[in-house]
Amino acid sequence: MPYTNAPDMPAKLARLRERFLVRLSEDLECLQKEADRLVSDDDGGALCSAYHRLHRLAGSAGTFGMPDVGRTARALEKVLKPVACIEDESRLDSGHKARLFEELSSGLQVLRSLAGHQTSSAHDPSLDKANVFDRTRLEGKQARLLIVDEDTDRASLLCRELSSYGFDSLEVSVDAMMTAIDCAENSGVVALLASPVKVPKVRTVRNSSSDPAILRLPIFAVGGHDSFDNRYELAENGARGFFPDPIQLPELVERIEKLSADQARGTRGRVILVEDDPDLAEHYRLVLHLAGIDVRIVNDPTRLLSDMAAFRPDLVLMDVQLDGYSGVHLARMIRFDAQWLSLPIIYLSSEDDPDIQLDALSKGADDFLMKPVSDDYLVRSVQIRCLRARLLSDLMNQDSLTGLLKHSLIKQTLEQEVARCRRDGHTSAVVMLDLDHFKTVNDTWGHMVGDTVIKSLANLLRNRLRETDLIGRYGGEEFLVVMPGCDLDDAERVMQDIAASFSALAFTAGQDRFHVTLSAGIAAIHALSTADESLNAADTALYRRKYNGRNGVTVFRSGPQNAPQEAH
Numbered sequence: 302m303p304y305t306n307a308p309d310m311p312a313k314l315a316r317l318r319e320r321f322l323v324r325l326s327e328d329l330e331c332l333q334k335e336a337d338r339l340v341s342d343d344d345g346g347a348l349c350s351a352y353h354r355l356h357r358l359a360g361s362a363g364t365f366g367m368p369d370v371g372r373t374a375r376a377l378e379k380v381l382k383p384v385a386c387i388e389d390e391s392r393l394d395s396g397h398k399a400r401l402f403e404e405l406s407s408g409l410q411v412l413r414s415l416a417g418h419q420t421s422s423a424h425d426p427s428l429d430k431a432n433v434f435d436r437t438r439l440e441g442k443q444a445r446l447l448i449v450d451e452d453t454d455r456a457s458l459l460c461r462e463l464s465s466y467g468f469d470s471l472e473v474s475v476d477a478m479m480t481a482i483d484c485a486e487n488s489g490v491v492a493l494l495a496s497p498v499k500v501p502k503v504r505t506v507r508n509s510s511s512d513p514a515i516l517r518l519p520i521f522a523v524g525g526h527d528s529f530d531n532r533y534e535l536a537e538n539g540a541r542g543f544f545p546d547p548i549q550l551p552e553l554v555e556r557i558e559k560l561s562a563d564q565a566r567g568t569r570g571r572v573i574l575v576e577d578d579p580d581l582a583e584h585y586r587l588v589l590h591l592a593g594i595d596v597r598i599v600n601d602p603t604r605l606l607s608d609m610a611a612f613r614p615d616l617v618l619m620d621v622q623l624d625g626y627s628g629v630h631l632a633r634m635i636r637f638d639a640q641w642l643s644l645p646i647i648y649l650s651s652e653d654d655p656d657i658q659l660d661a662l663s664k665g666a667d668d669f670l671m672k673p674v675s676d677d678y679l680v681r682s683v684q685i686r687c688l689r690a691r692l693l694s695d696l697m698n699q700d701s702l703t704g705l706l707k708h709s710l711i712k713q714t715l716e717q718e719v720a721r722c723r724r725d726g727h728t729s730a731v732v733m734l735d736l737d738h739f740k741t742v743n744d745t746w747g748h749m750v751g752d753t754v755i756k757s758l759a760n761l762l763r764n765r766l767r768e769t770d771l772i773g774r775y776g777g778e779e780f781l782v783v784m785p786g787c788d789l790d791d792a793e794r795v796m797q798d799i800a801a802s803f804s805a806l807a808f809t810a811g812q813d814r815f816h817v818t819l820s821a822g823i824a825a826i827h828a829l830s831t832a833d834e835s836l837n838a839a840d841t842a843l844y845r846r847k848y849n850g851r852n853g854v855t856v857f858r859s860g861p862q863n864a865p866q867e868a869h
């Protein structure tokens with residue numbers, strides 16, 4: 302796993318490993334004392350604490366690069382398991398205790414020798430990959446789209462047209478693109494290869510990821526003629542999509558958007574980690590954080606429910622044996638709350654007895670990850686589950702045509718923003734947008750072409766607005782945008798720019814080429830006291846804009862004049 306954007310991560314992980322080594326030598330000392338107590342007069346509780354110590358060691362040593370220590374600890378744990386923590390240790394006769402002492406002592410000898418071979422600077426091969434790649438850098442610029450086209454005029458036109466949709470595009474040579482393939486992991490970069498440039502064959506050389514490198518830089522072929530042979534060759538060489546001549550730009554943009562959304566979903570996620578071993582928890586947190594996953598560690602289970610309410614996780618990773626608590630009971634407790642019924646809960650456990658695993662799963666969790674879990678396996682398992690959780694929540698919250706928030710959710714967002722403005726005193730804007738004469742578009746070119754226009758505006762808004770802005774489809778051809786931390790002047794400037802770009806987009810239907818415009822009304826959320834008042838103000842401004850000629854932006858400015866002001 303490369304340490305993207307995190308040059309200090311290898312050092313942090315190495316520090317955690319050093320801490321683990323110190324703890325390991327303390328644990329070995331304690332285990333020896335516990336073994337000695339077995340054959341002394343004062344043996345009460347020795348078996349139980351040795352068992353728990355070995356269990357913890359078995360689950361954590363592998364994570365810190367010491368799988369042999371983990372395996373030996375697990376073997377010893379199994380020896381103690383049948384007798385550990387029995388109510389009355391005096392029921393064990395002295396012969397039995399002596400045999401346990403022998404087994405434990407020779408196991409400890411092995412553990413000491415394995416630990417002796419570890420040095421604090423012990424080599425962790427995964428650290429070699431550190432800091433390999435920041436973001437795609439080509440000629441000093443950062444780009445989301447790389448355009449490879451032998452025809453420079455056509456490439457410039459495509460660049461310009463795509464930048465109207467808000468994409469940063471860069472014209473590059475095939476060689477430069479091939480360089481980007483090797484370093485474009487997770488960067489959300491897409492390459493567009495214009496015919497007759499051929500998609501380079503999928504390479505079998507693999508690096509840190511198990512995917513062929515080319516699959517990590519998605520390539521869309523654009524232009525050229527449409528035939529089965531052409532499509533087959535492109536598919537064979539690893540292209541992700543094909544847009545033959547004449548290139549339907551809205552379709553291409555939509556595919557790029559969808560790919561980016563899938564990639565973002567696939568790598569992001571919010572995870573609550575319930576783990577009482579602080580070093581192990583921190584190790585998992587760092588590893589997941591590197592993969593773009595936000596982690597909140599809960600080491601005090603009494604704070605679990607309040608942390609979940611505040612953090613809104615996509616997934617819970619839960620240690621099964623916590624200090625004084627059982628992860629199984631905690632999982633069941635989480636399910637008391639209807640809002641968490643479908644939340645994935647995964648146990649992290651060193652329990653390898655399938656019956657016990659099954660029993661634990663039947664009590665509220667969805668899966669087991671066996672400790673020690675490798676960093677790569679942990680990241681992949683979490684990513685897959687976060688992706689599924691996000692797809693499900695998107696299905697519930699997003700409008701199917703545009704992928705924007707549904708009406709009820711964007712209204713709810715506005716209400717939250719009104720409350721935040723009142724609480725923090727910051728400025729925010731709300732915008733109501735509506736396509737102009739859209740009925741004519743549908744009547745002239747049909748509903749499907751109308752849908753393409755709606756989707757194009759959605760894509761433009763997504764690309765042009767900040768990530769923190771919230772965009773919803775408010776009605777058929779009406780959109781609502783909430784811009785937190787944005788004052789009226791900035792909102793007006795951004796919306797004028799978007800209105801101008803939108804009117805410049807050329808749509809095609811058969812032989813026809815046409816343009817569509819939009820009208821927008823803007824109001825200041827902080828100047829009004831309720832969400833409904835903000836909506837009414839934005840709607841009044843929009844109405845005024847429609848009345849005064851459409852294709853532009855009107856701002857509702859509260860004050861003595863309390864009247865909308867025009868901006869074209």
Ligand SMILES: Nc1nc2c(ncn2[C@@H]2O[C@H](COP(=O)(O)OP(=O)(O)OP(=O)(O)O)[C@@H](O)[C@H]2O)c(=O)[nH]1
Nearest residue numbers: 735736737738739740741743748749751752777778
């Ligand atoms: N293609 C398509 N059309 C839609 C959708 N939702 C609403 N519409 C159409 O949008 C059009 C809205 O028409 P009107 O409310 O008369 O507004 P307009 O023609 O845009 O006129 P102004 O808003 O006054 O500029 C109607 O024809 C609806 O059928 C949709 O999801 N897809």
